[in-house]
Amino acid sequence: MIRGYTTEQVRAAERPLLDAGRPLMQHAARALAGRVAEHLRAPDEPSVVVLAGSGDNGGDGLHAAALLRGQGIAADAIAAADGFHAGGAEALREAGGTLHDLDDTDPEDLQSRLAEVDLVLDAIVGIGGRPEVPARLTTLLEAVRRCGVPVIAVDVPSFVDASTGQAAPGALAARETVTFGAVKAGLLLPGGAELAGHVHLVDLGLADHLPTEAAVLRLDDAEVTERWPRPERDATKYSRGVVAIAAGSPRFPGAAVLTSTGAARSGAGMVRVIAPQSVLDLVLHTRPEVVGHPAESVDPEAIGRLHALVVGPGLSGDDPRTRAGVDLLSTAGGEGARGEVARGVIDAGGLDAIGAAHRFSGDVVLTPHRGEADRLAERLGIDRDLPGSDLAVALAAATGATVLLKGAITLVAPADGGPLRTQDDATSQLATAGTGDVLAGMAGTLLAAGLAGPDAASLAAILHGRAGRLASRDGMLPLVALDVAEHVPEALGTILASALS
Ligand SMILES: NC(=O)C1=CN([C@@H]2O[C@H](COP(=O)(O)OP(=O)(O)OC[C@H]3O[C@@H](n4cnc5c(N)ncnc54)[C@H](OP(=O)(O)O)[C@@H]3O)[C@@H](O)[C@H]2O)[C@@H](O)CC1
Ligand SMILES: Nc1ncnc2c1ncn2[C@@H]1O[C@H](COP(=O)(O)OP(=O)(O)O)[C@@H](O)[C@H]1O
């Protein structure tokens, strides 16, 4: 499990160590220098430039540069603020390094100097940084981007809010972020996560002082393996879980195929599809194992045993199946809230049927993309301009459901106010119509197997991302939505193998 902490939590944890006189900056700089040296193994006469701010983040970078000089690596610095961190500047000068003032540097000189270095260390601001790039630094950052030299971010990419991930336009993307003491929440959240690259955590002995509950969690392969439902020796199709899917309309019949394939490939005991006959014909042609229920509405008594209900893919908000499905899952609100089905997924058109009076349990998962989340927020009186992480939390609090907010980084907000989960396993090849329908089916199967809402949502998002990566050969090749569903078993296999090895 990767745990992400806010700036406030990290500062509180480091306080007792600093009070006890622990040289945290020296420790951080030593680890940083070691990591930079690893990245510089190939070049003959390696060289580094540190973009240094005046705070402790700049101090880390400058001390690391001094240590790198001791290892024969040419390391110099450019001031990215008025003045340098005093102790760091002194250490670098003593080690023979040069400290350039940005305002004295001609833009062409800057460009040619950057063209010669093998690595840039971004030590402008760390956890003390606000997400805005000062105007005087835009030329410098643009020059770094233009020359294409790899960047290592010190603690966090500069101008990323370490708590929320909010990133200033123009902030530098890093190949790796070497982060100190604890992973910052912003490195796992949209914005920061896209800029951080690989996150390398340096242990500073903070663990005992960090709060027991992190702000953000990311499950690893071992945790997915532990939670993924495997059939017991004496399992039956009913004990594994029956998922019923109200999806697909004459206008969007394919949604039922995609959702039911996502569900079936994730290990459902039985997949039922409730749809008009024309849609069922298409579904059964592709997935003969599906049990079809030709019906205009969703009536649990007519359907038979079911453990989770997926409502919405390929349906409009006012389809009778949508309204009946949302009512069955809701414990309050709507015309006939019945709470008869305790667990399920509300996706696509189903989300448009949710109103301010609806309430759900945490084992109901709402799966909006940002556009759907914005529309839902507006109906529920929530500010739609909130950053994604805050929006997901607000929607979960307002509905009582678990909210899975889809995107390049997918977020899962539990309704009980527990830590937000994030996932970064996906590839942008998944940005193609219908992949969301597959995800809804996958989450439905995991709920039917008995997983709690937040686990079902997180595992579905992780497997969906990995299946997308496999199907697209790590993002190289285009995929179609059905490919994602078909790659779920193999993706699960790689996760189980990595966790067990
Ligand atoms: N956590 C740990 O255990 C350890 C932490 N350590 C290190 O300390 C770092 C935190 O250091 P820090 O508190 O000195 O703040 P830091 O990030 O250097 O920036 C503050 C300066 O930047 C400025 N500034 C802010 N935003 C700006 C902007 N947009 N544009 C321009 N300027 C801006 C702000 O000036 P202001 O304008 O607010 O006066 C202020 O002067 C942390 O990230 C880690 O690297 C390790 O050494 C040891 C263990
Ligand atoms: N740039 C991206 N990087 C990674 N995953 C993405 C990206 N864009 C979309 N996705 C994923 O693809 C899926 C798209 O779902 P959705 O928008 O509901 O599509 P549809 O409604 O067509 O099925 C989501 O799981 C989302 O997280």
Ligand SMILES: [K+]
């Ligand atoms: K930084």
